[in-house]
Amino acid sequence: MTLDVKICGLKTEDAMAAALDGGASHIGFIFFEKSPRHVEADTAASLRKAALGRAQAVAVTVNADDAGLDAIVKTVRPDILQLHGGESPERVAGVKARYGLPVMKAFAIREAADLERIAAYRGVADRFLFDAKPPRGSELPGGNGVSFDWQLLAGLDDTVDYMLSGGLNAANIGAALKAVSPRGIDISSGVESAPGEKDPELIRAFFAAVRLALETDTAPA
Numbered sequence: 001m002t003l004d005v006k007i008c009g010l011k012t013e014d015a016m017a018a019a020l021d022g023g024a025s026h027i028g029f030i031f032f033e034k035s036p037r038h039v040e041a042d043t044a045a046s047l048r049k050a051a052l053g054r055a056q057a058v059a060v061t062v063n064a065d066d067a068g069l070d071a072i073v074k075t076v077r078p079d080i081l082q083l084h085g086g087e088s089p090e091r092v093a094g095v096k097a098r099y100g101l102p103v104m105k106a107f108a109i110r111e112a113a114d115l116e117r118i119a120a121y122r123g124v125a126d127r128f129l130f131d132a133k134p135p136r137g138s139e140l141p142g143g144n145g146v147s148f149d150w151q152l153l154a155g156l157d158d159t160v161d162y163m164l165s166g167g168l169n170a171a172n173i174g175a176a177l178k179a180v181s182p183r184g185i186d187i188s189s190g191v192e193s194a195p196g197e198k199d200p201e202l203i204r205a206f207f208a209a210v211r212l213a214l215e216t217d218t219a220p221a
C-alpha cells in the first residue's frame, strides 16, 4: 500500500526539512489570517523551493476570492489548491478552470449525514479531505487537533479518493489506518509543540509511527 502523507501548516525551514526527509508526499501552507499557521505568500514561495521535485505544495485557503487566490497562485506556484471552507461545487469547478490546478475539497465530518454532501462534488473536486467539525468557539475550520469517528468512512466505496485528517498524531495513526483505508493522511497540530509551532522531533516520530503501521499491514480486509 502506498500512502500519501501531507504535513500541513509549515512555516519554517527546519520543519520543512523534517517533513521532506521523513518522506512527505505533500506539504501544506495555510493562508488564513486567523490561524497561528498563517504564512505570507512570499514566505511560502521561499519555503516551497525545498520541496520542488520532492513533494507537492498545497495552498490551503478558506472561502478565498479570486483576488486572494490569484495572489497565492502567482507568488507560490502551488501544485494543489485545498479549499477548506464552504465552497460550492460551482466554486470548486470555477477555481479548477481559472487556475488549471487540482483541487482538494475539505469536508467537516461529525455524523454520517455529513458525508452526503460529497455527492455534489464527485467529478468536480480531484480529491476529498475529511476533517473533524471544529469545536464550539473555534475560529479555525481546520487545524483544531480534533478527530472524528473514522468508522463513518468505512462504508465509502473504493473510488472515493480522500485524505484523512483531523487530530491525527503518532499515537493514533495506527488505529486510524486499522479503521479505514485512505489514500492519504494529513496532519498539522499533532506535530506541534505549541499552536503553529512545528516540532521536527514530532514530525520524525509521526513518520516512524506511519511506517510501523504500514509494516504491520493494518488496513482492513
Ligand SMILES: O=C(O)c1ccccc1N[C@@H]1O[C@H](COP(=O)(O)O)[C@@H](O)[C@H]1O
Residues within 6 Å of the ligand: 008, 009, 028, 030, 032, 035, 036, 037, 038, 060, 061, 062, 084, 129, 131, 140, 141, 142, 143, 144, 145, 146, 165, 166, 167, 168, 186, 187, 188, 189, 190
Ligand atoms: O491548520 C490550520 O490552522 C487551518 C486553518 C484553516 C483551514 C485549515 C487548516 N488546517 C487544516 O486542518 C487539518 C489538520 O488539522 P489537525 O491535524 O487536526 O491540526 C488539515 O487538513 C489542515 O490543512
